[in-house]
Amino acid sequence: MIANTPAPPYYAVIFTSIRTEVDKGYEEMANRMVELAALQPGFLGIESARDSLGISVSYWDSLENIRQWKLVAEHRLAQELGRADWYSAYKTRICLVERDYGFER
Amino acid sequence: MIANTPAPPYYAVIFTSIRTEVDKGYEEMANRMVELAALQPGFLGIESARDSLGISVSYWDSLENIRQWKLVAEHRLAQELGRADWYSAYKTRICLVERDYGFER
Numbered sequence: 001m002i003a004n005t006p007a008p009p010y011y012a013v014i015f016t017s018i019r020t021e022v023d024k025g026y027e028e029m030a031n032r033m034v035e036l037a038a039l040q041p042g043f044l045g046i047e048s049a050r051d052s053l054g055i056s057v058s059y060w061d062s063l064e065n066i067r068q069w070k071l072v073a074e075h076r077l078a079q080e081l082g083r084a085d086w087y088s089a090y091k092t093r094i095c096l097v098e099r100d101y102g103f104e105r
Numbered sequence: 106m107i108a109n110t111p112a113p114p115y116y117a118v119i120f121t122s123i124r125t126e127v128d129k130g131y132e133e134m135a136n137r138m139v140e141l142a143a144l145q146p147g148f149l150g151i152e153s154a155r156d157s158l159g160i161s162v163s164y165w166d167s168l169e170n171i172r173q174w175k176l177v178a179e180h181r182l183a184q185e186l187g188r189a190d191w192y193s194a195y196k197t198r199i200c201l202v203e204r205d206y207g208f209e210r
Contacts, residue, residue: 001157002196003196008198012117012119012198014162016107017107047121047158048160049154049156049157049160050156051154051155051156052106053106053107053154054154055152055154055162057119057160083208087208089107089207089208090107090208091108091208092207093117093202093204094202094203094204095200095201096201098199098201099198100199101196102195102197103192104193104194
């Protein structure tokens with residue numbers, strides 16, 4: 001569940017969101033976007049958690065592939081529906097991962 | 106709840122974790138670390154969510170201030186207890202936020 005990313009540098013897109021109370025189609029679309037992202041060139045992994053706040057971090061090999069993913073037609077539709085129905089606020093941050101380290105039992 | 110960060114560039118520390126079933130002291134320490142981080146020089150905000158995975162992203166003005174926060178004694182104790190008791194795995198990623206954009210109703 002922790003994304004098995006390669007050695008840095010690589011990119012992260014941090015998507016932080018607050019949901020509305022409108023559920024219609026959200027879960028299906030969220031699952032579909034994870035499936036679809038995983039098929040894109042340069043996709044390295046994704047991590048998601050939600051309680052009162054939602055945080056999804058997707059990892060990518062380049063800014064160009066992040067840009068291409070943003071333009072995928074089905075993803076653009078999801079972004080529009082997100083603004084219309086599902087999210088009361090969100091913030092997207094495009095980041096260069098410079099260093100990482102971890103721990104595993 | 107979405108961190109009100111300044112215009113990029115700034116830094117993000119993405120901390121992704123999987124918990125053990127050991128709860129002793131975890132909640133208090135997690136809350137204390139948020140309080141304590143907010144007092145550090147260069148702290149810009151924090152966002153957290155947990156379901157099966159936990160993701161906490163803290164934002165900072167410089168790598169040097171991230172390093173200083175990692176060295177704070179009480180935080181070092183929390184890191185040790187985290188490895189001993191609370192986490193079965195975690196990954197920390199140090200990132201330069203190059204661009205951000207958002208939406209608000």
